[in-house]
Amino acid sequence: MSQKKQDMRSALDILDGVNRITRVQGEVDPKFELPAVLAQSPNRSAVIFEKVKGYSVPVVGNLVDRENFALTCGIESSIEASLQYIDRGITNPIEPVMINNAPCREIVITEDIDVMKTIPVTTFFEKEAGPYIMSAIVVAKDPETSKRNVSMNRLLVLGPDRLMIGMSPSHHLYRLLEKAMQLGKTLEVSIAIGNHPAVLVAANAYVDLGFDEFEIAGGMFGEPLELSPGIAVDVEVPAGAEFVIEAEFIPGELHEEGLVSEFHGMYVDYGKSPILQVKGITHRKDPIFQIILPGRFHEHFIIGAMAIETTALRHIRTAVPRVKAAYITEGGMGRSHLVTSISDPRPGEGQKAIFAAFAHCNLIKHITVVDDDIKVDDPIDVEWAIGTRMRAERDIMIIPGVRTDRADPLVKEGTVSKVGIIALREPTALPKAEIPKEIIEKVKSEWKHYQVQVGDKYVDRSFSYIK
Template identity: 30%
Template sequence: MSQDLRVFLEQLDKDGEICHVTEPVKREYEISTLMMELEKQRKYPVMWFDQVDGGDIPVVTNILGSKDRFAKAMGVKTEDLSFEFAERIKNRFDDVKLVENPPCDAHLITGDDVDLTLLPIITHFPIDAGPYITSGLTVAKDPETGCETLGFHRLQLKGKNKLGISFHSRQRMWEFFRKSEERGENMKAAICIGVHPNIALGSQASIPYHLGKYGAIGGLFGEPLEVSPCATMDLNVPTYSEIVLEGEVLCNVREPEGPFAEYTNYACFRSTENVFQVNAIRYREKPIFHDITPAMSSEHITIVSIQREGDITKFLKQNLPNIKAVHSPLSSCGIFHCYVSMKKTAEGQAQQVILTALGMDHHIKMVIVVDEDVDVFNEQEVLWAMATRLQADKGVMIFPNMMGETLDPSTGDDGLTAKMGIDATKPLSGYSPKIEIDENVIEDIKRLFKYVK
């Protein structure tokens, strides 16, 4: 399987999934406004803009905007995507494939010639503090173990060689920088723009801290990840990255960063206020600039939803019997709510599901457990189960003062949140039967559809 984003985009183009815009568009607001309007119409094409403010670097957006596209990238059926993700990241390839002379070696800018304004960095919404790189995967190593990680962190354009960056997720990158700062050192890092969807998805994998993300990404490809050395420091990055920014997160330096239109669909003023100094820019011949529309867009949320569904499914199936499906709906920003269907064989199992799911992911605020006859991917059915199978005084569990997501505007400054579990399953016996359609008649009545306008 090719690990090159360009090969993947060529296939999408052949399949008619890319819309090419040849007329000029502005960097400020136009692209994100168009994408949000298409969201309202439930249309999710890949949009390719040839001319952005007169520049010659095209901007491509919505590459990650649907589960179908991620499934195509992995070569699986859409309905199997989350489960396949969870399974494949366990099949690690920890020995990466080192490739010399990667395509992004075509152009190298260093020193005083570094100028980020040459890139078509987009200003997305009026609330944003300025232009933001939204698709950049930040790559760094643990200063103690050398274990690598990569992940999405918002990047505010602040100058020709300076970006604001925030580590508010309080996970690996935050920990790596904390260790570097304790040593009085800048954290060497690179930002990769324009990578294959499997690399983007693999960056979200929940794995033990002593393991690197590159091995998990290799599992998604079914082969070792191809990486290449940076030009100015000892760090390997995905070989086929369209653009690579090499630099360092400055020790003991903080500057205001934000606000930014986060995936919660609210302006986020919370930030760790770190500063990324760019020392070199490398890019491919005729590079492609990938932009992710922020706020509550499908491209911003779908990747998180897939990861949550896959990881929670894997974790629940390891600890509980008869788990049927798990869904992290886009209505909850793909992260805050979790719907689980199961074949209940003993009372109390739903409560065990709730405790297990909340315990494995601090982002989740609410878990709803339903019976196997409820489609968790259809929110109307989940709400129906709550309406007809739940008594709040018996089926609702509240957990106050738990660790939450700092980007959730309903949390306090300390990031603590209340969480809730809902058991919307039927008792094991004595409940009214659900009305069902005779499956044998479905084929027979299809002849009558011709009368329906």
């Protein structure tokens, strides 16, 4: 592989260099114990488990949060920078390139396949059916056009060489499977585990079927994403992936999954899902297994949130060009609650922004529209706008019976009520009381002069209340 920094290891090297890796040196059991430790890790650094019971393979979790994403992608840590970075990938996609002798193919297993013996797959929650792979990107090709589709799907290990794959009937992969079945073909997939944060976010982008998410990753990197051809299937994966599972759908065979956790932190029962037959496993020498703690945990929220807010912003701008920013909140589980800001809004544009966002993504069900002097990712600032600019009798929209995703915790017959809040200032609004900007900037630039001390330590400046 070239020296391009497109893999998970390069991301970990960057985080290690800025002390954003926590190492767990005591042995942990991958069944319940490992996720229990990960859930209680003291900060949002990546966590590496060095000793996993029954395996010589270390495990990494908490790879992606907003700060880690910015560091590993070489951008500023701000909502504006991440929106621009991801949007660049969508607006300026770059076609991937194929390489031979990729790191993900250093070890090849095509006989005596046993997923659980090779990979320390984790069991997360007590009522789930078994161990799940939650960090994988699943790659498939359209059986007619051969265009790639990349997504993230949960994978339940059923046996040594059998996996159940969870996917909604509304998702692109499901549509490709239906098309293959109608054509009398078998749909192959490659499952890549252990990927760069940019690749994970690209895989979650809400784009049209046929838009190759690997091209989005290339656009984000500013160079082609390197892919490796398959060993047992005709489907490519990122060359730097840690593990690759190659498989095909078993026609007509389904598995009753039972209870499974969702992003809202509760169990759901989706019924039966398709089964994959594993045809081969490849991995790097001394591989690292990546997990994403599912349910109501921040990494699970953020990977989806960063992709949704970027594509939502693009869509809203088609209706309201002066929309400045969009932010999917963690309180809204990284899916359901959106805050968007507008520069110099005209009458009715708040409503248009709300309708455009609802039209873009079924999962979004609560939208707050603010002026561009409000930081969309600051909940205190957003609540201030609601408290000072929203008139409840006029500015709250409740829309019943809107189509939603099956994962919504309140879904009934495929629909849910949705809410829009318009918190835009009126022309006659009271002015903000502010310290003169030139004095603020002077103090910022000369902060050391003031020798601000807490206990026996001097502290860096913090103007959290100044917008």
